[in-house]
Amino acid sequence: MAYIKRAAENTIARLSEMFPVLLVTGPRQVGKTTLLQKLAEAQKSQGLARKYVTLDDPDVRYLAKHDPALFLQRYSPPVLIDEIQYATELLPYIKMSVDRSRKKGDFWITGSQVFRLMNNVSESLAGRVGIVNLLGLSDAEIYQEPSEPFRTDPVYLMNRLSARTPHSLNEIYGRIFKGSMPELYADENIDWETYYRSYVDTYLQRDIRDFAQVADEMQFYNFMTIVAAHTSKPVIYEELANMADISSPTAKKWLSILVSSHIIALVQPYHNNALKRVVKMPLLHFLDTGLAAYLLKWGNPEALEKGAMSGAFFESYVFSEIYKSYLNAGKEPPVFYYRDRDQKEIDLLLYQNGVLSPIEIKKAASPGRGAIRNFDVLQPVTQAEAVGGLESLKAEIGTGSVVCMANDLLPVNEKNWYVPVWLI
Numbered sequence: 001m002a003y004i005k006r007a008a009e010n011t012i013a014r015l016s017e018m019f020p021v022l023l024v025t026g027p028r029q030v031g032k033t034t035l036l037q038k039l040a041e042a043q044k045s046q047g048l049a050r051k052y053v054t055l056d057d058p059d060v061r062y063l064a065k066h067d068p069a070l071f072l073q074r075y076s077p078p079v080l081i082d083e084i085q086y087a088t089e090l091l092p093y094i095k096m097s098v099d100r101s102r103k104k105g106d107f108w109i110t111g112s113q114v115f116r117l118m119n120n121v122s123e124s125l126a127g128r129v130g131i132v133n134l135l136g137l138s139d140a141e142i143y144q145e146p147s148e149p150f151r152t153d154p155v156y157l158m159n160r161l162s163a164r165t166p167h168s169l170n171e172i173y174g175r176i177f178k179g180s181m182p183e184l185y186a187d188e189n190i191d192w193e194t195y196y197r198s199y200v201d202t203y204l205q206r207d208i209r210d211f212a213q214v215a216d217e218m219q220f221y222n223f224m225t226i227v228a229a230h231t232s233k234p235v236i237y238e239e240l241a242n243m244a245d246i247s248s249p250t251a252k253k254w255l256s257i258l259v260s261s262h263i264i265a266l267v268q269p270y271h272n273n274a275l276k277r278v279v280k281m282p283l284l285h286f287l288d289t290g291l292a293a294y295l296l297k298w299g300n301p302e303a304l305e306k307g308a309m310s311g312a313f314f315e316s317y318v319f320s321e322i323y324k325s326y327l328n329a330g331k332e333p334p335v336f337y338y339r340d341r342d343q344k345e346i347d348l349l350l351y352q353n354g355v356l357s358p359i360e361i362k363k364a365a366s367p368g369r370g371a372i373r374n375f376d377v378l379q380p381v382t383q384a385e386a387v388g389g390l391e392s393l394k395a396e397i398g399t400g401s402v403v404c405m406a407n408d409l410l411p412v413n414e415k416n417w418y419v420p421v422w423l424i
Contacts, residue, residue, distance in 0.1 A: 015132060356398060
C-alpha cells in the first residue's frame with residue numbers, strides 16, 4: 001500500500017527534538033502508526049534503531065499492565081509504543097525513565113482514544129510530552145501540495161495560488177463524499193461503504209463499549225447519526241436528546257465522547273464585552289465528511305451535492321480543512337464563530353495576534369456582496385469605549401474571506417476577498 005506523505009511530519013520531528021516523549025493522538029485509522037513507523041525508518045538509516053510494540057497484542061498488553069518495569073526492560077527506549085490507552089499503567093514508569101535519561105525523543109506513543117488517556121498523560125508526563133493531534137488527510141496531503149496554517153491576508157492567498165490546483169464542483173463533492181481516511185486513498189480497490197461500516201463497527205465495539213462504557217451501542221449509533229445530520233449547526237442539547245430519545249445530560253456526555261475521539265469538533269462562539277447579544281451555543285462540525293455521508297446513507301457524490309445537506313457538508317469540509325492546517329503545523333486552531341440573538345451569523349472567525357478575520361462559507365460560485373453583510377457586527381470590538389476602556393479587549397478586524405466555488409481569487413471590496421475553496 002502506497003505511503004502518503006503527511007503534513008505533520010516536520011511538526012513531529014521538531015517536537016521529538018524538544019521533548020523526551022512524543023504522543024500522537026487522533027481517531028482510529030488516520031495513519032498515526034504508519035506515519036511514525038515511516039519516520040522511524042528514516043531514523044534507522046541514520047543509525048538510530050527504534051523498537052516497535054503494539055498494545056493491541058493481548059500478551060504484550062498483559063505484561064505492560066501488570067509489570068510495567070519489566071515491559072520497559074524488554075522494550076527499552078528508543079521505542080514506539082502503539083495504542084498506549086490500553087495500558088496507561090506504563091505512564092509513571094515512562095516518566096521515571098525519561099527523568100533518568102533526559103534524552104529527547106526516547107518514547108513515541110500513539111493513542112486512538114483520549115477519554116482517560118489525556119488526564120493520565122497530563123498527570124504523569126506534564127512538561128515532558130509533546131502532543132500532535134493527527135486527523136484524516138487534508139487536501140494538501142491528498143494532492144501532495146504545500147501545507148501551512150490558513151490565513152486570510154491577500155499576499156498569503158496570492159502566493160498560495162501558484163501552489164494549489166483548481167478543482168471543479170464535482171471534484172470537490174467527490175472529495176467530500178469520499179472523506180479523509182488514508183486507506184481509501186492509498187488503495188483505490190477498497191469499497192467505500194464496506195470500509196466505513198467496518199470503521200463504525202470497530203469504533204462502537206472497541207472504543208465506545210470498552211472506554212466510554214456506553215450500555216446501548218445501537219442507541220449511541222443512532223445518536224451519532226443524529227449528530228451527523230446536525231453538522232455545521234449550533235448545538236442544542238435538548239433537541240439532540242429528544243431526537244435520540246435520551247436525557248439531556250446523556251446527550252452532553254455522548255457529544256463529549258465524540259469530541260474526545262476526534263469524530264467532531266465543537267467551535268466556540270467568539271465573545272467580547274463589546275458584543276452584547278452573542279449566543280453562547282457551540283457549533284458542531286463532523287471532521288470526516290465521508291463518515292457523516294455514510295451515517296446519513298448518501299449513496300454517491302452527485303446525490304450529496306444536489307441534496308438538502310449539500311451546503312452543510314460544504315461548510316464542514318471547509319472548516320475541517322482550515323482546522324487541520326493548524327493541527328498539522330502543531331498549532332492550536334484559533335477558530336471561533338459568531339451568532340447573535342438577531343440571527344446574524346459569521347461561519348468562522350480566526351483570532352490571532354489581536355486580529356479578528358471573518359470567514360463566510362458559501363457553496364455558490366458568485367455569492368455576491370450579501371455574503372459579507374454580517375461582517376460589520378464585529379466593528380464594536382475595535383472601539384475602546386465599547387470594551388469598557390480595556391485596551392486588552394480591543395481587536396482589529398482583518399481581511400475577510402468568502403470561501404466559495406469561485407474560479408479565481410478576487411476582491412469583493414478593499415477589505416474582503418472571494419476565495420476559491422481549493423485555495424484553503
